[in-house]
Amino acid sequence: MxxxxxxxxxxxxxxxxxxxxxxxxxxxxxxxxxxxxxxxxxxxxxxxxxxxxxxxxxxxxxxxxxxxxxxxxxxxxxxxxxxxxxxxxxxxxxxxxxxxxxxxxxxxxxxxxxxxxxxxxxxxxxxxxxxxxxxxxxxxxxxxxxxxxxxxxxxxxxxxxxxxxxxxxxxxxxxxxxxxxxxxxxxxxxxxxxxxxxxxxxxxxxxxxxxxxxxxxxxxxxxxxxxxxxxxxxIFGTDRPDADPFEIAEDLTAIVEAHLARGGRLIGVTRHFLGLFAGMTGARFWRRALSEMPNGTADDYRALVAGLMERRAA
Missing domain, CATH: 3.20.20.70 (Aldolase class I)
Structure with missing residues (x-):
């Protein structure tokens, strides 16, 4: 890997x-x-x-x-x-x-x-x-x-x-x-x-x-x-609820902010997130949006997540 x-x-x-x-x-x-x-x-x-x-x-x-x-x-x-x-x-x-x-x-x-x-x-x-x-x-x-x-x-x-x-x-x-x-x-x-x-x-x-x-x-x-x-x-037999991809996408903002604060490009972190919605409605929107803003800001990422939440609500 x-x-x-x-x-x-x-x-x-x-x-x-x-x-x-x-x-x-x-x-x-x-x-x-x-x-x-x-x-x-x-x-x-x-x-x-x-x-x-x-x-x-x-x-x-x-x-x-x-x-x-x-x-x-x-x-x-x-x-x-x-x-x-x-x-x-x-x-x-x-x-x-x-x-x-x-x-x-x-x-x-x-x-x-x-x-x-x-x-x-x-x-x-x-x-x-x-x-x-x-x-x-x-x-x-x-x-x-x-x-x-x-x-x-x-x-x-x-x-x-x-x-x-x-x-x-x-x-x-x-x-x-x-x-x-x-x-x-x-x-x-x-x-x-x-x-x-x-x-x-x-x-x-x-x-x-x-x-x-x-x-x-x-x-x-x-x-x-x-x-x-x-x-x-x-696998581990816990009662933890299965991960919700929309909540995860929002939570990932902290990783994005920390990466950008170290001088990294947005694509350097969001490339790992491309498969989050694989097989789900909205997967293509998510991948395309992340790919189209390689040099974006944390605000750009927040706006993407907000748009994702709106699509979910619709």
Whole structure:
């Protein structure tokens, strides 16, 4: 979710669900430790629970980045061993690390020793010509030996040569059954599943199969109300009313104002809101209006919300 799940996005999603665990976009340990890019760690208190997702392959550097994340208050530090993008491969981290589970174990052990904050890992079932029945257990063995207790598995292989990152999210077949077999093989691990999950119905079905959790990425971004708006009631069993998109749109004014006060452009925050009314009457009006005022003001946004409320009343 590089360039997608920034702090503005997470604040929006938190208004839809109080309990879903939110993740940052992947931040490289090199950017934090050698590049001094500490601004990438910024988050707001109302984003909790929130996990920092790190990319890297140097145990010492990842340990230092973990300490930095823990010091600013993240609830979890996650090592990404699943991203197949070209810039990730060139840096020798992400999905390419599936080829070196021993190194992944060293990285995780170093991260775990660096702070008391929980360290987790997200991986694929394999890459390129690996056999998933061998590659996934090898990764899980390394994680378990490092003292890791929570793992999220994207239930697809990643082809590092020949497929684009987008194709790697769609073309390799899903193998939920393989991941499900890992639940029995590794009872001491909490195993969540990721990949191809677009609705709460699908999430509930996977949880019923015995998965400890479900991670949803792009569907939560593009249709956030459908995925997150009823999650507290349906997944977490609370009596919190399902999110009302009109009330959410009004509440988002505070995020808009804060973003503009930091010198940002309106489109830099409202781009995350485009899918709020997906599938509903008024969705096209909402998307078009947001897209047509990239350099607007907070007053412009308030006027849009006011117009939305008038359309609702009509």
């Amino acid at each position: 590089l360039d997608w799940t920034d702090s503005n996005c997470r604040q929006f999603h938190r208004r839809l669900s109080q309990h879903a665990l939110l993740y940052t976009e992947m931040v490289t340990s090199a950017a934090l430790v050698r590049g001094g890019a500490t601004h990438l760690l910024r988050f707001e208190p109302d984003e909790h629970p929130v996990a920092l997702q790190l990319g890297g392959s140097d145990p010492t550097e990842l340990a230092q980045a973990t300490r930095m994340g823990a010091d600013v208050g993240y609830d979890e530090i996650n090592l990404n061993v699943g991203c197949p993008s070209d810039r990730v491969q060139s840096g020798c981290f992400g999905a390419v690390l599936m080829k070196t589970p021993e190194l992944v174990g060293e990285c995780l052990a170093a991260m775990k020793a660096a702070s008391d904050v929980e360290v987790t890992v997200k991986c694929r079932i394999g890459v390129d010509d690996q056999h998933p029945e061998e590659a996934l257990p090898a990764l899980l063995d390394a994680a378990r030996a490092a003292g890791i207790r929570r793992v999220t598995v994207h239930a697809r292989k990643a082809w590092l040569q020949g497929l684009s990152p987008k194709e790697n999210r769609e073309i390799p077949p899903l193998d939920y059954d393989l991941v499900a077999r890992m639940i029995a093989a590794y009872p001491e691990l909490s195993i969540s599943v990721n990949g191809g999950i677009a609705t709460l119905d699908e999430a509930e079905a996977l949880l019923a199969r015995g998965f400890d959790g479900v991670m949803i990425g792009r569907a939560a971004y593009h249709t956030p109300l459908d995925v997150l708006g009823a999650a507290d009631r349906r």
